[in-house]
Amino acid sequence: MYKKILSLFLSIIFTFTNFSVFHVSASEIDLDMTENVTDYSINRESTEENNIIEYAVSGGSIEENNIIEYAVSGGSIYFDKSTGKITDCDRSVTSANIPNKIEGFSVTSIGSFAFEDCTSLTEISIPNSVSSIRNYAFEGCTSLTEISIPNSVSSIGNYAFRGCSSLPKISIPNSVSSIGSFAFADCNNLTEISIPNSITSIGYGAFSGCNNLTEISIPNSITSIGYGAFSGCNLKIVNFAEDNPNYSFNDGALYNKNKTILLGLLIIPNSQKFIIPNSVSSIGNYAFEGCTSLTEISIPNSVSSIGYSAFWGCTSLTEISIPNSVSSIGYSTFRNCSSLTEISIPNSVSSIDSSAFRGCSSLPKISIPNSVSSIGKLAFVGCTSLSEISIPNSVASIGNWTFSGCNSLTKISIPNSVVSIGNYAFSGCSSLAEILIPKNVTSIGDSAFSGCTNTVFKIYKDSYTDEYLKKEGINFLRIVYIDYIVEHVVSGGSIYIDTYTGTIVDCDNVVTGSSITIPDKINEVDVIAINNIAFKNCDNLAEITIPNSVTSIGNTAFDYFNKLIFKIY
Secondary structure (H helix, E strand, O other): HHHHHHHHHHHHHHHOOOOOOOOOHHOOOEEEOOOHHHHHHHHHHHHHHHHHHHHHHHOHHHHHHEEEEEEEOOEEEEOOOOEEEEEEOOOOOOOOOOOEEHHHEOOEEOOOOOOOOOOOEEEEEEEOOOOOOOOOOOOOOOOOOOEOOOOOOOOOOOOOOOOOOOEEEEEEEOOEEOOOOOOOOOOOOOEEEEOOOOOOEOOOHHHHHHHOOOOOEOOOOOEEOOOOOOOOOOOEEEEEOOOOOEEEOOEEEEEEEEOEEHHHHHHHHOOOEEOOOOOEEEEEOOOOOOOOOOOOOOOOOOEEEEEOOOOOOOOOOOOEEOOOOOOEEEEOOOOOOOOHHHHHHEOOOOOOOOOOOOOOOOOOOEOOOOOOOEEEOOOOOOOOOOOOEEEOOOOOOOOOOOOOOOOOEEEEEEOOOOOOOOOOOOOOOOOOOOOOOOOOOOOOOOOOOOOOOOOOOOOOOHHHHHHHHOOOOOOHHHHHHHEEEEEEEEEOOOEEEEEEOOOEEEEEOOOOOOEEEOOOOOOEEOOEOOOOOOOOOOOOOEEEEEEEHHHHHOOOOOOOOOOOOEEEE
């Protein structure tokens, strides 16, 4: 009964709230650090029919006026006599044989969310009075092993059987003309499915994640196949009608009829390598998603666009070259390509979208060309091997979580073109020794540097960043005012002092094995501190003498030495 109460509550919210709802794909729903989470929950409930919302605000009680409880094995199902829909079930239900009529009212549809997460349900029989199976109708029925769909059903809704992980086979009758988006996604025990000639449309991700599905037949009646319809499947045989007027199938890949758009790689070659033909100008969304054994992909210069999530989860892909005909790297294009160690981004690319390289945990470095003007949120989050990255002067902002979790990143310089740094942009970059932030930055988001416990910030005095760091309580030993740095030549090399704080902040040109004596004053400024990275570039130094005017030394000031002799005067 909890879902009926939830539906009533949500209906009230929707009545008094004006939402802009958008579609979120199944593979996008993974708690993206709050990315799309709220929108997704709103979108799911909004797919329910409007009559429930209308009824809720009319002042009546759903249970009192329209809902009939009907006993089945293990519990009850619930029927709305005003709409002819099965609306809910008890979670304890184990099997259900639904009749054509309940108390004289015809059962015409299985409503949205009707059996959602009924995890004890093992089998169900749907009567031939039912014409539609609505969105999310059986989503998450993890024990469901048998279902009978009658010839009266004409459509199977979005997510209708998603996550029915025990379902081994399903027969779709000739009456069905469309299969909704993600209708059978993540049915990972599904080994057999029959798609009849009556089907004209297969939705986005319809069979995605069905990793035990090895054979499928695509009839010539198909006029529309959504992106990623078969992503993540381990297909070995695809029976494709050659006379299909809308699609072509060649060497394991599905294309539009004239082979200019690569829609998906359905069968991975034994060589684990795939060469995209020169006829292709566009790689579709999710085209290679979940091709976990694919090690090499060759993209020709004819390709001008790469769809979002195109290579998501290609976990064996080690390197890839993007041709200079491509203008953008879309949402999650290389997400979770965990073996990717090398990628070449050409000067033709102007934007890197959100999550583009998210989870590329083996990528050690990346060079972003000057043509790139925007880097989306989460673009490099979780790139745990990334130690070096160059941001060009063409970039104006660094989005939320862009480099979050890049715990091997040691140094980064933000160019003068950047004016804003998003929330959590560098959070968890625990190895970040130093970061240079230009004076043009006028906005820094919440917790932008959380977890950067030893990072030294090279900034300008009285800049926005200066005020931000003070509010964050950053110790002065971790702040270097660039506009107050003065070089001081000493025997054995040069040292640099921030004359505003009296802190030694850097050194260079040190002769190996030499010694340095820090004076107690430089340019009439008392030397009172040594910051975290002052001697990072002088790890060949043998001996250092520190004046007793120094009262503070940064936590990591001498972490870069294997052996060093200290003297104090």
